[in-house]
Amino acid sequence: MKEVTLEIEGMHCEGCSSRLEKMLNNLEGVNFANVSLENKKAIIKYDENQITLDQIKQEIEDIGFSAK
Numbered sequence: 671m672k673e674v675t676l677e678i679e680g681m682h683c684e685g686c687s688s689r690l691e692k693m694l695n696n697l698e699g700v701n702f703a704n705v706s707l708e709n710k711k712a713i714i715k716y717d718e719n720q721i722t723l724d725q726i727k728q729e730i731e732d733i734g735f736s737a738k
Contacts, residue, residue: 671701673715674723679736681707686735693733697721712737 681687687707694703694712699720705712714726730737 671715672718672723673713674726676712676714676727676730676737678705678710678712678730679738680734681705681710683707690730690733690735693729694726697726697729700726 678690681690684707687705690712691703691705694700694705694714697716700714700716702715703712712730716723716726727737
């Protein structure tokens with residue numbers, strides 16, 4: 671299990687952060703995701719054998735946000 675904190679750009683409201691958090695938690699291999707609008711960050715715990723960090727970042731970008 672690996673944990674990463676990503677800076678998220680493009681969130682403007684609570685709806686944005688909720689949508690992103692829900693999407694992340696539904697990804698295969700992600701065990702936990704918490705998105706903070708206030709801090710503009712996402713804490714993600716995931717299984718490296720099921721999903722890569724690059725795949726997670728791509729999923730974030732696919733719904734309109736940027737992850738660093």
